[in-house]
Amino acid sequence: MAVTLNSGATMPIMGLGFFRMEGKDIKDLLFHAIKIGYRHFDCAAKYKNEKEVGEALAEAFRLGLVKREEVFITTKIWNSDHGHVIEACKDSLKKLQLDYLDLYLIHFPVPTPHTGIGAVASVLDNGVLDINTTISLESVWRSMEALVDMGLVRSIGFSNYSLLLTRDCLAYSRIKPAVSQLELHPYFQRESLVKFCQKHGIRVVAHTPLGGSTANVEMFGSVSCLEDPVLKGLAKKYGKSVAQIALRWGIQRNTAVIPKSSKPERLAENFAALDFELAEEDMELIKGLDKNYRTNQPAKFWGVDIYA
Numbered sequence: 001m002a003v004t005l006n007s008g009a010t011m012p013i014m015g016l017g018f019f020r021m022e023g024k025d026i027k028d029l030l031f032h033a034i035k036i037g038y039r040h041f042d043c044a045a046k047y048k049n050e051k052e053v054g055e056a057l058a059e060a061f062r063l064g065l066v067k068r069e070e071v072f073i074t075t076k077i078w079n080s081d082h083g084h085v086i087e088a089c090k091d092s093l094k095k096l097q098l099d100y101l102d103l104y105l106i107h108f109p110v111p112t113p114h115t116g117i118g119a120v121a122s123v124l125d126n127g128v129l130d131i132n133t134t135i136s137l138e139s140v141w142r143s144m145e146a147l148v149d150m151g152l153v154r155s156i157g158f159s160n161y162s163l164l165l166t167r168d169c170l171a172y173s174r175i176k177p178a179v180s181q182l183e184l185h186p187y188f189q190r191e192s193l194v195k196f197c198q199k200h201g202i203r204v205v206a207h208t209p210l211g212g213s214t215a216n217v218e219m220f221g222s223v224s225c226l227e228d229p230v231l232k233g234l235a236k237k238y239g240k241s242v243a244q245i246a247l248r249w250g251i252q253r254n255t256a257v258i259p260k261s262s263k264p265e266r267l268a269e270n271f272a273a274l275d276f277e278l279a280e281e282d283m284e285l286i287k288g289l290d291k292n293y294r295t296n297q298p299a300k301f302w303g304v305d306i307y308a
Helices: 023-036 050-063 085-096 137-149 163-172 191-199 213-220 229-238 242-252 264-275 280-287
Strands: 002-004 010-012 040-042 072-077 103-106 156-159 179-183 203-207
Touching: 010 072, 023 050, 023 264, 050 085, 072 085, 085 137, 103 137, 103 179, 137 156, 137 163, 156 163, 163 191, 179 191, 191 203, 229 242, 229 280, 242 264, 242 280
Parallel strands: 040 072, 072 103, 103 156, 156 179, 179 203
Antiparallel strands: 002 010
């Protein structure tokens, strides 16, 4: 299953995220994912594993496991490189061993002091994130557009943008955003933002589509939707895992999903969410679980709520 972006590119609706992936595990995991059928891979400079992903991709291409044109590769620019977009993109391309990116995203709408190309540090001032007030998001977007003009990037977009920041980008953009990547799961459904993006031709990609699962419980102290009794009941009804129910719900909302898993058996399980369908009444049942509950909470480390 794939969707067409407003850039004309085709993006698989099921992807694999590399957040918190250990470099030593990436090659085996990527090869396994390719053999299962994954063709959409989501990276970021901040994940600090682009080099390992690039090495694994290069070997996969060399061995004929997949061709470059058959995969959709995303990466993201970190906050500290907002004033150096072109250099940061070239740095990611070098690490990933690619000539172009299928999708390049602004990771957060938060320019911060530059710490060196690709250094991806978050500078704190008295325990609070030091936000750069000299760089506008419009200027960052102009540089993103330049990447498309240069042929380095085929589609551009952003991650963690609010509805109003999305509206602003639509107003000032020459090249419209193709993708908005958002935290979306049954406990954080964000219906207004999803519908706004879809109305204006922006494809929505759900990061953290399983509510962060164990990773965000450990990192942020969040509560995972995978323990919800309603989702557990639906899993029993359909003979599926709770994760598959959550992913299928996301797919049927017309959003792409990029679950992260470091376990080969989970890769296959997640991919199998493409192979069944939830009844409309069960989609409505899950809709009733919305708690407006964000599990990815950078304020814990940054000392400032960027979503306030």
